[in-house]
Amino acid sequence: MPKSARKPEVFTKLISRLEKAKGFALYFAVTDDPLFQRAFVLATKAELKRPVVEVEISPAMDIPLSQFIAQRLEEASDSPVALVYSPDLFISNESLKIGGEIFNDMSNNQGKYILLRCPLLFIISPVVRGLITALLPEIFELVSAEFLLPSFLISELELSPFFAPQEPRQWVDLFDPLRKGLRGRSPEARRDKATLDYVMGVIFLHLREFAKARKLLRKSRECFRELGDARLQRYPWMWLMKCELETNHFAQARKLAEEYRDYTEKFGTNDDLAFAITLQYLIESAEGNLEKARQFLLEALDMASDDSQQKGMILDFLGDLSDEMGELEEAVEWYQEALEFSREFGYKAREAETLYKLGGVLAELGRTQEAIEAYRDALKLHRQLDGKPYIAETAYALAYTLNAEGDFKEAEKFAKEALYTARRIGYQERAADALLMLGEIASEKGELEQAKSYYLEAKAEYEELEDPLGMARVLTRLGELAADEGEYEQAKEFITQALKLAPKVKDEMLHLRAIFIRGFISFDQGRFGDARRWFEKFLKKLEAVELPEAIRNDLETYVLNALTKCYVELDRLEESLEASKRLLELNRKRGNAAVIILNLLLIGDIYADQEKWEEAEAAFNEAMDMVEEFKGERADYLKAQVHINLARLKTSTGAFEEAIEHLNQIRELDVKPEELPQEIQMLEKLLEQKAAQSSETSDEDERAD
Incomplete structure (x- = not known):
């Protein structure tokens, strides 16, 4: 197979469309990482047969964008492709104004434009987004980044959409030949080589080839340091630290973070320093030093500019950390402060993400109606931003909460939305989960045939994903359903398969549920000796699982009732008496x-x-x-x-x-x-x-x- 055929198909399709564009094509490479922006520009230039003009824009431009592009195009031959990109566009407040100017300038042009919509476009202001929407029918041919950028290229410190799952090796085949083919010692050539070293380092990190990743990221960092580029050094530094965390080298990760902090204190801005301190938080959090992690976050919060996205991210992290520490009321307060910040500065995507996390904490606190409202508000924003991965996630969380409340009609509606959206973008994991939930809802409604159909669809998805947890969940549900229908042998087969997956699945409650159902299958069949063994196994395992006392007592009471009957039927009177006394003790607590x-x-x-x-x-x-x-x-x-x-x-x-x-x-x-x-x-x-x-x-x- 030719090497080029192994490059990401979506990238080659994009190149084909750019080649066919009439007039000239305006290609926006807007990501949350300027080095990946540059790498995409280099890859596109290498692949296109047409002449290319690079146009890097910034909020500091002193002439209209259309004039700036026209000047650059005069230097090229006919039918050039203008690769327009910006390290700063849409990611700071002062750059939002130029965003509006860009699209206004485009509307006065006669060219054929292609807009590459990338992750950070989700956070632009409503005004700019409105301009894009208004102009699209007339002058844009939309190429969605949902089918271009794979998830492993998105910085985990920013938004993390679940974009199309491209094979990382395909991206190696795209970028590695470019990296090896670069020659020259000019600052520009060295910067491009360092950029591609960085990109390849990140890809190898996601391939878990840590030695290669570490080597390339170090080369990139040293080159940017020699070039005196303080702004770009942060990126390889950050991923080097992540590489050490992935390999559990916490001491080395901590050393890198301290070095980066020292560097930013000398050469960076307050926001750079806040970012460096945030990296220290991530290390301490990963190692479980949560109180120390909180101190770093509070320090970073004091350092960040009042209007920077860095501050919003830190407020969110404080909510996440409080949630992890079990301080749920405090988590709610941090998330609410993060919401106020996002709303004040128009960061819609971050507002939606914070609402989603707030909904989870409120649900855990038992404030279910507030949780539902938070999820509804988050879903509304994600729909406005057309963030399909987030729509799937939030619709599923909303359906889950409504289902737990017994509102099956509403739960079914949002579970179907999650399923439809997840399938549209190839997000198979969430599609499988939504099918499983729809099966549970149908079962609760007494629609057993429909429930079985959903469960079998979910089972097929989980099998394809090779997801043992998903398989164990759906097999347990199928076993429960078969038992309800009196199909005991089939029920036992499903539950036996689920129990075989237990060593691979770290879900004690799911394991308990499977044992519970298996015991009652035998109990309902009148096989009291077999049921006794499963119930005794359940009670022994229950002792080792951390649960709220009320839930533990309910489960123990229910099983002891059945176990006592087993002992009586088996004429094991001493054991039945002991179980009955324990049951009486539990029932006295319940009152x-x-x-x-x-x-x-x-x-x-x-x-x-x-x-x-x-x-x-x-x-x-x-x-x-x-x-x-x-x-x-x-x-x-x-x-x-x-x-x-x-x-x-x-x-x-x-x-x-x-x-x-x-x-x-x-x-x-x-x-x-x-x-x-x-x-x-x-x-x-x-x-x-x-x-x-x-x-x-x-x-x-x-x-x-």
Whole structure:
């Protein structure tokens, strides 16, 4: 296969469109990284057969852009391609004005333009975005960066859209020949070589080829240092630090950050220094030194300019850190301050991202309605900005929260939006998650066939992704669904597959859920020995999982109820008694009187089966004391249950008169005969038999006398 064929297909398509453009093409290479901007310009120049004119613009330009471009085009032959780029455009407040001028100038031109929309275009002001939207139908042919920039080229300190998943090796094939082919010792040639060293270093880092990445990033940094370019040094320095973090070389990463801080204190601006301090925060956070990380962030916040995006990013980081430290109320406060900042300066994309994170914290705090509102506001902004990856993420989070609240209609609507958007941009992970959620919603609504269809679609997606966690989740749901439909063998097959994935999946709650379902499959089949083993395994694993006490108690109570019945059915009375006592302890904490009464009756029954009559009567009497005070809707039914158990006990001990008295008490209660038919009939029959036996014994005694 020719080497060029292995370059990213989206890049070669872009080149083809630029070649065919009439007049001249205006190609915006706007990313959040000026070195990647330059690398794209170099790659485009190398690939195009048409003459190229580079146009670097900045807010400091003193003539209109159209005049500036015209002057540059005069130097070229016919039909040139103007590669227009800017390291600063759209990323600072003073540059927003020139953004508007650029598009106004374009509207007066007769050329054919191609706009390459890249990540940072999402954060331009509404005014400039409005101009773009208005002009697009007339003079723009849109080439979306959603199909150009892969996620590994986006700085993790800025926005991180989930752009098309291109193979990193394809980008090696694009940039590496350029890097190796550069010659010359002029400052410009050396800067371009350092730029491509940097780009290749970042790509190798994402390929986890750390030795190559480290070597190239160091070469790039040293070259920029020799050239005296303080602005560009920060980029290789930052990625070198990330390389050390990825390989757990925290000491080396810390040393690099300290060196960069020293450098910016001597040669950089306050915002450069704030950025350097933020790098120190990232190191301490990665190593788990969260309090020290917070101190660096607070220092960086004091250093950052009041109107810089750096300040907004730091406020967001403070919210993230507070969330990680479990200080959720403080996280809310930082996110709200970050929102005020973004709204004041018109940073719509950052506002949307902060709203998304705020929604997550509010949901964790149980402030669900506020969380839903935050997610709705974030989604509205992402729709305005046409940030499809963010739309998919936020719609999914909103659907998840609504589903947890039981609002299935709204949850379904947003889950479908997440699915549709994710599929449009090839974001397969989120599409699979949305399908899984739609299955859960359909199951809750009783639409079991529809649920199964969604689950099977999700399963196919997770299989293709080779995602063990996703597979375990959907297999568990399929097992649960099959069990609900009485398809127990199929249910066991699904759950067995899910449990086999447990070593690969670090999700203890999911593992617990699978064991839980597996136990109840056997329980529902009446296979109490098998169910007992699964329930005991569940309770042992539950001890090792960190959970809120209320949730832990609920799970333990539910399983102990079933486990106790297993022990009774298996005639393992001592174990059933021990489980029942633990169950009683848990139910006393929950304070549900009706459940406690039934629990006491179960304990009394177990004692009676062991012929421990005094202990049995004590449990029944305690239940009677409680039922006399019980004012619930089913009070008489519970009283009848207690009387039945006492009547059965008295019959077993030969106290027939007392047994008959308890039966008479039942007849005075507001309980329909059909509610307790078997218990009463069996007891009355037993009393008749006992009375007959007693009469026979009495006659025999009289004859003997």
